Each structure stands twice: as structure tokens, then as C-alpha cells.
Amino acid sequence: MPLPSVDIPTTPLARPVSMASATPISPSIPPLATLSAIEQSKRLAAYTAVDKHILPEHKVIGIGSGSTVPYVVERIVSQGAELNKDRVFIPTGFQSKELIVLSALNLGDVDQYPTIDVTIDGADEVDHELNCIKGGGACHLREKVLAEAAKTFILVADYRKNVKYLGTNFTPGVPIEVVPFAYAKVLQNMHHILGSPRATLRMAVAKAGPVVSDNGNFIIDAPFDNGQMKEPLGIMARIKMLTGVVEVGLFCHMAQAAYFGNQDGSVTVKRKVEKGKIEEAVIAAGGQF
Ligand SMILES: O=C[C@H](O)[C@H](O)[C@H](O)COP(=O)(O)O
CATH class of the missing domain: 3.40.50.1360 (Rossmann fold)
Structure with missing residues (x-):
């Protein structure tokens, strides 16, 4: 089925009306x-x-x-x-x-x-x-x-x-959400069992300590080499089997x-x-x- 052509306006759309507060916290979208x-x-x-x-x-x-x-x-x-x-x-x-x-x-x-x-x-x-x-x-x-x-x-x-192939331009690695008390164990698993020796705990920028997800969990970023990233489903399944892992940022x-x-x-x-x-x-x- 043919896709429609896209008409991109050159003027900004009406600013969204805030139901939450008088001062919207997200920036308006420029022209x-x-x-x-x-x-x-x-x-x-x-x-x-x-x-x-x-x-x-x-x-x-x-x-x-x-x-x-x-x-x-x-x-x-x-x-x-x-x-x-x-x-x-x-x-x-x-x-x-x-x-x-x-x-x-x-x-x-x-x-x-x-x-x-x-x-x-x-x-x-x-x-x-x-x-x-x-x-x-x-x-x-x-x-x-x-x-x-x-x-x-x-x-x-x-x-x-x-x-x-994944990992070509995006180099921090595969994001892995983990329950906080299991992070050191999962990091060790990533380094020694899963083949990601450079996996790290993601640290916050404007806060001391780690990034905390909307679900109260920590994030590990696990880079894999190009060969491994040719089979993302296999990597995803192996990481997901680790106890303490909540979800893996590979969508296969x-x-x-x-x-x-x-x-x-x-x-x-x-x-x-x-x-x-x-x-x-x-x-x-x-x-x-
Ligand atoms: O956790 C964040 C999400 O997976 C984003 O959808 C992803 O990082 C892409 O974001 P952006 O559109 O800013 O590149």
C-alpha cells in the first residue's frame, strides 16, 4: 500500500495545553x-x-x-x-x-x-x-x-x-535493568560468563551514584563485540536468564x-x-x- 506524503509544517504547531501545571515542564517544539x-x-x-x-x-x-x-x-x-x-x-x-x-x-x-x-x-x-x-x-x-x-x-x-548490525554506532552497549541488590553479581556474570568484560554500572550525571530507572532499579551497560551482536536474540536470552536481571534492552x-x-x-x-x-x-x- 503506498505511504502518504508527509507535509512538514514550517510554523510551530499550537503549544500543548497543560493539564498538570501552569508551567509546562517539557520544552515547546521549535519551527x-x-x-x-x-x-x-x-x-x-x-x-x-x-x-x-x-x-x-x-x-x-x-x-x-x-x-x-x-x-x-x-x-x-x-x-x-x-x-x-x-x-x-x-x-x-x-x-x-x-x-x-x-x-x-x-x-x-x-x-x-x-x-x-x-x-x-x-x-x-x-x-x-x-x-x-x-x-x-x-x-x-x-x-x-x-x-x-x-x-x-x-x-x-x-x-x-x-x-x-547492532553496536555499530551505538557503543555504550546493551542496557540491562537489574534489581539494585543483585547488580554486583550480574556485573560479575557479564564479565566472566556472558563475554562482556567492559560491562559497567550506569552512573548518573546530575546526581551522585547510579542511574535509577522509573521502576527503582539500576542499569548495567554491556558492550559486545561485532561478532556477538550478529545474534542479538541469543545474547538477549542468555542475559535474561541471569537472576537479578529485570529486562534486557534488546528487542528482537x-x-x-x-x-x-x-x-x-x-x-x-x-x-x-x-x-x-x-x-x-x-x-x-x-x-x-
Ligand atoms: O530508554 C530509552 C528509550 O529506549 C529510547 O527510545 C531510546 O533511547 C531512543 O531515544 P532517542 O529517540 O532519544 O534516540
């Missing part, structure tokens, strides 16, 4: 002309994915985390209040919950809505089989729950995230499609076609698929 090339690419990917996958019949929508997702919400808001009033939006963490509330969209949770029509989320990197690394922002536990709950799971990212064979905004205004689309085969195509700038 396209003032965005960097990377931000334009993220917005292009997000707009294209929303236009293709968030349809009038979709009533329960999962909203992922990261710096690309605000553009997803911006495009959904632009579909209009009439369509959005009957929808409920499920967040993957604090950031997306704030985005939903500040955009005056209806907030729900996955325990109320365990079946989601479509979840759209960012990614740290996506390989040629639509496997991806997620968790650069420590949100991958809830993100994976929303990905699994969704009938359709879609990724959006800029062109730097589109790789053949979960996404139906990934949209990457390119510097020239085109969008690369990787999508699952028949029998799990992945097809890659490019939507020309302002053009058709």
Missing part, C-alpha cells in the same frame, strides 16, 4: 527551520510513522520514550481534538506520561489496557532484521511491555540509527517497521513483509513510497 539536521530527521521519521500507522480506528496508543517521541505526540495532536478525544494514550515512563498530559491527551495505563492498537517508540539502533537496542534512557522495561502489548509496534529514529523480532529520517529529507523504511522477510525502501523527500 522546522530552526531545528538541527538531526532533529529534522527525527521529526520526519516521527511524522511519517504517525501518518502511516495512527489511523482513525486506533483508540489505544502506546507512546514510547526518548528525544524522537515528542515529534510523534506533536503529529498525533495535529490530527485534531475530535479524533483524539476518544483515544487513550499509554506511556512508557515518566517522560512520556508528562508528554501525554501536557498535550491534553487522555492518559491510561497498560494494566487497564493490556491490548494496545499501535505503539510508536524511538530506538538507539536498529539492525537489518528490525532487531533494536533500546534503553539509552533507561526506559526499556516498560517499553518492552508496551511493545509486546501492541498489535503493531513501530520504531522511529534518525539516519544514524539505521545499521546492519518485535517491530513491524522502522522509519529513519534522512538528511536529504527522504525517509528510509524497513518493514516486515511476508514470512518475516524485511524489505527496505526509501520515500523521496516530500514524495510517495
Whole structure:
């Protein structure tokens, strides 16, 4: 089915109405002309994915985390209040919950809505089989729950995230959420059993001590060499078997499609076609698929 062309506005959309406070805590989204090339690419990917996958019949929508997702919400808001009033939006963490509330969209949770029509989320990197690394922002536990709950799971990212094998440009490693009291044991397991000798506990930047996830857990980042990353499903399964691990930021064979905004205004689309085969195509700038 042909993808629609994407009309990117050059003026900012109406500022979201805050239901939570008089002073919105998330920044307003600037006009396209003032965005960097990377931000334009993220917005292009997000707009294209929303236009293709968030349809009038979709009533329960999962909203992922990261710096690309605000553009997803911006495009959904632009579909209009009439369509959005009957929808409920499920967040993957604090950031997306704030985005939903500040955009005056209806907030729900996955325990109320365990079946989601479509979840759209960012990614740290996506390989040629639509496997991806997620968790650069420590949100991958809830993100994976929303990905699994969704009938359709879609990724959006800029062109730097589109790789053949995971770990090409995203080098910190595979994010692993662990219960705090087990972190040293899991780190030892990563170093000596799982083949990631440089695995480290993720430390906070504006706080003393480790990063603490929205679920109160710690994050370990575990780099693997290129050969190992050719089989992400195997790595994911082995890490997940370690006691103390809550979730692994490798999402294998979960996404139906990934949209990457390119510097020239085109969008690369990787999508699952028949029998799990992945097809890659490019939507020309302002053009058709
Ligand atoms: O934990 C964070 C999430 O997995 C993000 O979706 C991922 O890090 C990508 O974020 P961004 O769109 O900022 O590159």
C-alpha cells in the first residue's frame, strides 16, 4: 500500500495545553527551520510513522520514550481534538506520561489496557532484521511491555540509527535493568560468563551514584563485540536468564517497521513483509513510497 506524503509544517504547531501545571515542564517544539539536521530527521521519521500507522480506528496508543517521541505526540495532536478525544494514550515512563498530559491527551495505563492498537517508540539502533537496542534512557522495561502489548509496534529514529548490525554506532552497549541488590553479581556474570568484560554500572550525571530507572532499579551497560551482536536474540536470552536481571534492552523480532529520517529529507523504511522477510525502501523527500 503506498505511504502518504508527509507535509512538514514550517510554523510551530499550537503549544500543548497543560493539564498538570501552569508551567509546562517539557520544552515547546521549535519551527522546522530552526531545528538541527538531526532533529529534522527525527521529526520526519516521527511524522511519517504517525501518518502511516495512527489511523482513525486506533483508540489505544502506546507512546514510547526518548528525544524522537515528542515529534510523534506533536503529529498525533495535529490530527485534531475530535479524533483524539476518544483515544487513550499509554506511556512508557515518566517522560512520556508528562508528554501525554501536557498535550491534553487522555492518559491510561497498560494494566487497564493490556491490548494496545499501535505503539510508536524511538530506538538507539536498529539492525537489518528490525532487531533494536533500546534503553539509552533507561526506559526499556516498560517499553518492552508496551511493545509486546501492541498489535503493531513501530520504531522511529534518525539516519544514524539505521545499521546492519547492532553496536555499530551505538557503543555504550546493551542496557540491562537489574534489581539494585543483585547488580554486583550480574556485573560479575557479564564479565566472566556472558563475554562482556567492559560491562559497567550506569552512573548518573546530575546526581551522585547510579542511574535509577522509573521502576527503582539500576542499569548495567554491556558492550559486545561485532561478532556477538550478529545474534542479538541469543545474547538477549542468555542475559535474561541471569537472576537479578529485570529486562534486557534488546528487542528482537518485535517491530513491524522502522522509519529513519534522512538528511536529504527522504525517509528510509524497513518493514516486515511476508514470512518475516524485511524489505527496505526509501520515500523521496516530500514524495510517495
Ligand atoms: O530508554 C530509552 C528509550 O529506549 C529510547 O527510545 C531510546 O533511547 C531512543 O531515544 P532517542 O529517540 O532519544 O534516540
